Amino acid sequence: MRTGSALALPSTWTTPGIPPIVARRAELRALRAALDAAIGGDGRAVFVTGEPGGGKSRLLVAIGLEAHARGATVLTGTCIEELGRPLEPFDTAIQQLLRLPVAPGGSADAVAALESAFGPSGDARAIGREQLYDAVVDAVRDAAARNPLVVVLDDLHWAGADAVRLLERLAIGIADAPVLVVAASRSAPPDRSAALVGAVGRVARLAHVSRIALAPFTHDELIEYLGERAGLPPDRAAGPARALRTITGGNPFLVGEAWPRLLAAMETGEPAFEMPETSADLLRPRIAMLDGDALAVLQVAAVSGHTVDPAELLATVEAPREVALRALDDIVRAGLLERHADDSGYAFPHAIARQAVLDLVPPSEAMRLHARIAETLEARFPSAPRLVQRLAHHYDAARALGYGDLAVTYLIRAAESADRRLAHQQSAALLERASAVTSRSDEADRLRARAARSWGLAADFARARALHELNLESADPRTRVRAAIGFEDASWRPGLIGVRAAELLGAALAGIDADVRDPLYIEALASRGRALAFTGDVDGGAADGDLAIRLARAIGDERTLASTLRARIAQPDRIGELRERLDQAEELARLATGVDEDWAGAAGMAGAHTAYVLGDAEHLAAAERRLAESSLRWSAYWRYWHACAGFGRAFSEARFELAAARLAELEAIEADFRSDASSAVSATQTFMLRRETGRLGPALRLLTGDESPAANWAPGLMALYVEAGMLDAARRVLHWLLEHDAPARHVSTDWPGRLALMAEAALGCRDVDAARAIRPLMAEFAGCNLLLGFFVAPFGPADRYLGELDAFTGDADPGAHFVAAIELAERIGASLHLAYSLAASAEWSRATGDRATASKLTARARRLAGERMTRLLAILDAAPEAVESVDAAPEASDDLGDGPLTHRETEVLRLVADGLSNREIARRLVISEHTAANHVRSILMKTGMPNRTSAARYARERGLV
Known part of the structure; x- marks a missing residue:
C-alpha cells in the first residue's frame, strides 16, 4: 500500500445543518461496545437493519465519526440502487485502503492482488476469486495492525451477490484483529436482499458477530x-x-x-x-414550492442518481447556467438536496426524497432524461466515476427511443468489467440483460451463452441450464449443439442424472454433419458420453467418450483434446480402467498449464478420486495440489471439492478435529455453491465422523427398528441399526438391499460405500448367507480402497473386508487379504484404515490360535487409535484378549461365544437381568452402546440363551443377581 496520511471522512458525513442523532441509546451503546472491543484488538462485525428511513445511515455516521475522533482509521463504502461498479461497496473502501501505509510485516502479495483488481486495469482474473477475497481480508488485517480500523458499509441491500460473499468472508476473517465492520441494509421488501440475509444468518452464529434491528421510535x-x-x-x-x-x-x-x-x-x-x-x-409540499426551472433541474438530478455532480448536472439541464444555479439554491433551501461539506457536489437527503421526485416524472420524460444524461456523459465526461455502468443504465432505460444498440454495447462492457473483478453473478445478469435488449437473434444467442458461462462460474447451474435451453431454440444448428453441450455440463456438475442432457445432445447432433474433424462434433460426442454414463449406460458413455478422445488426438487440437479428456475422466469407471483414467487426468493437467480454463480442477478432482482408490500416494498428493490451486483461482465449485478432499484425507488419517473443520467449511460453502441437486453428502459425512468419535447417540435414540428402507437411504439406515445393536432391524434392511440389488447399481459412485456397509452389517449380524453373497461383489475391489462419492465416505482397503468375510465364513484363508490391506493403508498414510486393518488381522490371528501375533497387532492398533478412535477402541475393548488383560480373568476363552463369562460380561448380564437396555448399560458402565451390544451378543452365545429374557432368568438361577 502507498504511504499516506489519515483518510478524510466522506463529505456527506459533515454536511452543515444535519441535526444530531436523537434516541437510539441502546443501539449506540451496542456499537460503542463493539468499537471498544475492536480498538482493544478483538474484531467485531455488526449488521444494522431496518425499514427505509429508519435511521440506519445516521447511526453508521455517528459511530464512524466517533471512531475517527478516537484515532481509528475509517474506511467507507456504499451501494447505489442503479447499476454500480463490481464489488460495491468494497470498491471505494479498498481504494481508500490502498492509500494507507503498509504495516510492518504486511502482506505484499495482498497489496499486489488488490492493486491488480482495483487499480486502473481492474483485472483480477490471473489472481482468482478466492485469492482476491483472501487478499482483502489480509490487507484489512495488515492495516489494522498499524492502527485500529473501522469499515462502514451502507445500503448493503443493493449489493450484488459477489460483494455479499466478500462481506461474509471479511466478517469471518477479522475475529482476532482490531477491526470493526459495520454494515447497514434495509430489512423490508422489496429491497430486502435474500443473499445478504443468508450471509448474515450464517455469520451471526459467530461470537464476534452481532445484529441490531432498528425499530420505529417509541x-x-x-x-x-x-x-x-x-x-x-x-x-x-x-x-x-x-x-x-x-x-x-x-x-x-x-x-x-x-x-x-x-x-x-x-x-x-x-x-x-x-x-x-x-x-x-x-414531500410533495416541498416540491410544489419550486418553480418550473427548479423542478426541471431537480428531475434531472433525481434521474441522474442519489449523488449529483454539479458540472454534469449543469451540462445536462436545458436551462441557462445562471437559471440552473439559482434553481439549485432553491432546491437546497427546500431541503430536497444537500450540499456536500467540501462543495464537491450534492446529494438527496434520503433515498425516499429522491424517489418522491422520480414518482412525479412521467415515463416518457424519464426516458428522454435518461437519454440526455447518457449522451452528455459519453460526450463530455470521459473520466466520470462509474462511467461504463452509468451509460449502460441510462441507455438501457432509454432503449425505446432508439438507444438499444448503445445499451447493449455498454451492458457488455459493464459485464466485462464485472468479469475482470470476478463478480461473476453481476457479469451474468448484465449479459442476460443485454441479450434481452439486442434486436439481433445471433447476438442474443452469443450473449446468453456468455451469461450461462458466467452463471456456471458463480456455480448457479440452474440459471446456466435455463439460458442454454433458450439457445436450444436457435435457428442455427451449431448454436443448438453448443447449447446442448452447455446444458449437459451444467447438469453433470451438480450431479443431475443425464437423461435429458443425453436426449438434447442426440437431437442437436442430428442437426449437424458427423464430421470427425469438426471440434464441435467431437466435443458433443464427449459430452453425450458423460451424459449417458450418468444415466447408467456406462458402456455407451465409454464408447462415445473414448471415440471422442481418439478423434481429438487425430486432429491435433489441444483444446478439443482437453475438453474430451475432461468429459471422459468424469465418467464412473470399472476398477480395471482406473489406471488409464488416472493417466488421462495427468494428461489433462499438463494441457491445463497456462490455460484460462478450470481444466486443472477437473484433473485434480478425477485424479484425487482415482489415486485414492488405487492407493497411489504420489498422484493423490499432486491431485490435491491441483484442487487447492483451482479452489483459489475459480469459483466456490472447486473450493467445495477441495474441502471434500480435505475432509476425506483428514478422516482417513484420524484427524477428526480437522475433518470436522472441513465439514463445517463444506456446509458454509454449500450456501455459495448454488446446486439444485439434492444431496445427502453432508449427512453422510456427519455420520462417518460421529460414528468414529462415538457421537451417534442422538441419531440412534430416534430409531424404532420399523423404518422403511425404501423411504430412507437404506445403507445408512442399516449402518445406524448396526451401531445401535438393533441387529434384527439391520438384518431386515441388509436382505432388502440384496434383494433389490441390480448390476446398474454397481457402477454408481456410491456403490463401493454401499458394499462396505453391507459387509459390515453381514459381519455384525453374523449372517453367513449375506456374507457369502457380498463376498464376490467385494472381490472386484481387491487391492483398492473403497470410496463412496468424492471423499464423502472413505472406507479404506477392500482387502480388510475380504479378509473379515473369509474369516467369518471360513471359505478361504484371509491372511493375504489382511497383509494387503495393511500395506495399502500404510502406503497412503491412512492411519484410521491401518488401525482397522490391524485390528481385523489381530482378531483372525487370535481365532487361529496365534496369540503372540494377535497381541502385537492389537498393541499397534491401540497405539494408532490413541484416544481418538473411539469406535475402534470399543471394538478392541470388546475382544476377548482385551477383556482378559483388563479383567485378569484366566478362565475366559479366546473365542467369542465359547467358554465362561468374563468379569465384564457378568457385570453386563446383571444389568440385563435388571431390565436395562443396551443404551442404559452403556451409560451405566461408561462404554459405547456398540460395545454393550457386543457384550450382550457374546453372553447369549456363551450361555446358549435365545434372548435377553432367557439370559436374565439364567442370571437369577445362578445367583448372579
Missing part, C-alpha cells in the same frame, strides 16, 4: 426527539408524540418530515394533521 423516544428538535418539555411533548406515533408509525425519516407541520397545526388550531398515503406525498 412514544418515549418521540418525547425525547421533540425535546431535542422543538425544545418541548416532556409534559408538552407527550401529546404531539402520540400524534406523531399514530401518523408516522414512528419512522424516523417521516417523523422528521411531519413534526414541524404537526406542531404548526396544533399551535394554530387547524384540523388534525393526517399522514399522507405515501412518504412521497409527505
Whole structure:
C-alpha cells in the first residue's frame, strides 16, 4: 500500500445543518461496545437493519465519526440502487485502503492482488476469486495492525451477490484483529436482499458477530426527539408524540418530515394533521414550492442518481447556467438536496426524497432524461466515476427511443468489467440483460451463452441450464449443439442424472454433419458420453467418450483434446480402467498449464478420486495440489471439492478435529455453491465422523427398528441399526438391499460405500448367507480402497473386508487379504484404515490360535487409535484378549461365544437381568452402546440363551443377581 496520511471522512458525513442523532441509546451503546472491543484488538462485525428511513445511515455516521475522533482509521463504502461498479461497496473502501501505509510485516502479495483488481486495469482474473477475497481480508488485517480500523458499509441491500460473499468472508476473517465492520441494509421488501440475509444468518452464529434491528421510535423516544428538535418539555411533548406515533408509525425519516407541520397545526388550531398515503406525498409540499426551472433541474438530478455532480448536472439541464444555479439554491433551501461539506457536489437527503421526485416524472420524460444524461456523459465526461455502468443504465432505460444498440454495447462492457473483478453473478445478469435488449437473434444467442458461462462460474447451474435451453431454440444448428453441450455440463456438475442432457445432445447432433474433424462434433460426442454414463449406460458413455478422445488426438487440437479428456475422466469407471483414467487426468493437467480454463480442477478432482482408490500416494498428493490451486483461482465449485478432499484425507488419517473443520467449511460453502441437486453428502459425512468419535447417540435414540428402507437411504439406515445393536432391524434392511440389488447399481459412485456397509452389517449380524453373497461383489475391489462419492465416505482397503468375510465364513484363508490391506493403508498414510486393518488381522490371528501375533497387532492398533478412535477402541475393548488383560480373568476363552463369562460380561448380564437396555448399560458402565451390544451378543452365545429374557432368568438361577 502507498504511504499516506489519515483518510478524510466522506463529505456527506459533515454536511452543515444535519441535526444530531436523537434516541437510539441502546443501539449506540451496542456499537460503542463493539468499537471498544475492536480498538482493544478483538474484531467485531455488526449488521444494522431496518425499514427505509429508519435511521440506519445516521447511526453508521455517528459511530464512524466517533471512531475517527478516537484515532481509528475509517474506511467507507456504499451501494447505489442503479447499476454500480463490481464489488460495491468494497470498491471505494479498498481504494481508500490502498492509500494507507503498509504495516510492518504486511502482506505484499495482498497489496499486489488488490492493486491488480482495483487499480486502473481492474483485472483480477490471473489472481482468482478466492485469492482476491483472501487478499482483502489480509490487507484489512495488515492495516489494522498499524492502527485500529473501522469499515462502514451502507445500503448493503443493493449489493450484488459477489460483494455479499466478500462481506461474509471479511466478517469471518477479522475475529482476532482490531477491526470493526459495520454494515447497514434495509430489512423490508422489496429491497430486502435474500443473499445478504443468508450471509448474515450464517455469520451471526459467530461470537464476534452481532445484529441490531432498528425499530420505529417509541412514544418515549418521540418525547425525547421533540425535546431535542422543538425544545418541548416532556409534559408538552407527550401529546404531539402520540400524534406523531399514530401518523408516522414512528419512522424516523417521516417523523422528521411531519413534526414541524404537526406542531404548526396544533399551535394554530387547524384540523388534525393526517399522514399522507405515501412518504412521497409527505414531500410533495416541498416540491410544489419550486418553480418550473427548479423542478426541471431537480428531475434531472433525481434521474441522474442519489449523488449529483454539479458540472454534469449543469451540462445536462436545458436551462441557462445562471437559471440552473439559482434553481439549485432553491432546491437546497427546500431541503430536497444537500450540499456536500467540501462543495464537491450534492446529494438527496434520503433515498425516499429522491424517489418522491422520480414518482412525479412521467415515463416518457424519464426516458428522454435518461437519454440526455447518457449522451452528455459519453460526450463530455470521459473520466466520470462509474462511467461504463452509468451509460449502460441510462441507455438501457432509454432503449425505446432508439438507444438499444448503445445499451447493449455498454451492458457488455459493464459485464466485462464485472468479469475482470470476478463478480461473476453481476457479469451474468448484465449479459442476460443485454441479450434481452439486442434486436439481433445471433447476438442474443452469443450473449446468453456468455451469461450461462458466467452463471456456471458463480456455480448457479440452474440459471446456466435455463439460458442454454433458450439457445436450444436457435435457428442455427451449431448454436443448438453448443447449447446442448452447455446444458449437459451444467447438469453433470451438480450431479443431475443425464437423461435429458443425453436426449438434447442426440437431437442437436442430428442437426449437424458427423464430421470427425469438426471440434464441435467431437466435443458433443464427449459430452453425450458423460451424459449417458450418468444415466447408467456406462458402456455407451465409454464408447462415445473414448471415440471422442481418439478423434481429438487425430486432429491435433489441444483444446478439443482437453475438453474430451475432461468429459471422459468424469465418467464412473470399472476398477480395471482406473489406471488409464488416472493417466488421462495427468494428461489433462499438463494441457491445463497456462490455460484460462478450470481444466486443472477437473484433473485434480478425477485424479484425487482415482489415486485414492488405487492407493497411489504420489498422484493423490499432486491431485490435491491441483484442487487447492483451482479452489483459489475459480469459483466456490472447486473450493467445495477441495474441502471434500480435505475432509476425506483428514478422516482417513484420524484427524477428526480437522475433518470436522472441513465439514463445517463444506456446509458454509454449500450456501455459495448454488446446486439444485439434492444431496445427502453432508449427512453422510456427519455420520462417518460421529460414528468414529462415538457421537451417534442422538441419531440412534430416534430409531424404532420399523423404518422403511425404501423411504430412507437404506445403507445408512442399516449402518445406524448396526451401531445401535438393533441387529434384527439391520438384518431386515441388509436382505432388502440384496434383494433389490441390480448390476446398474454397481457402477454408481456410491456403490463401493454401499458394499462396505453391507459387509459390515453381514459381519455384525453374523449372517453367513449375506456374507457369502457380498463376498464376490467385494472381490472386484481387491487391492483398492473403497470410496463412496468424492471423499464423502472413505472406507479404506477392500482387502480388510475380504479378509473379515473369509474369516467369518471360513471359505478361504484371509491372511493375504489382511497383509494387503495393511500395506495399502500404510502406503497412503491412512492411519484410521491401518488401525482397522490391524485390528481385523489381530482378531483372525487370535481365532487361529496365534496369540503372540494377535497381541502385537492389537498393541499397534491401540497405539494408532490413541484416544481418538473411539469406535475402534470399543471394538478392541470388546475382544476377548482385551477383556482378559483388563479383567485378569484366566478362565475366559479366546473365542467369542465359547467358554465362561468374563468379569465384564457378568457385570453386563446383571444389568440385563435388571431390565436395562443396551443404551442404559452403556451409560451405566461408561462404554459405547456398540460395545454393550457386543457384550450382550457374546453372553447369549456363551450361555446358549435365545434372548435377553432367557439370559436374565439364567442370571437369577445362578445367583448372579
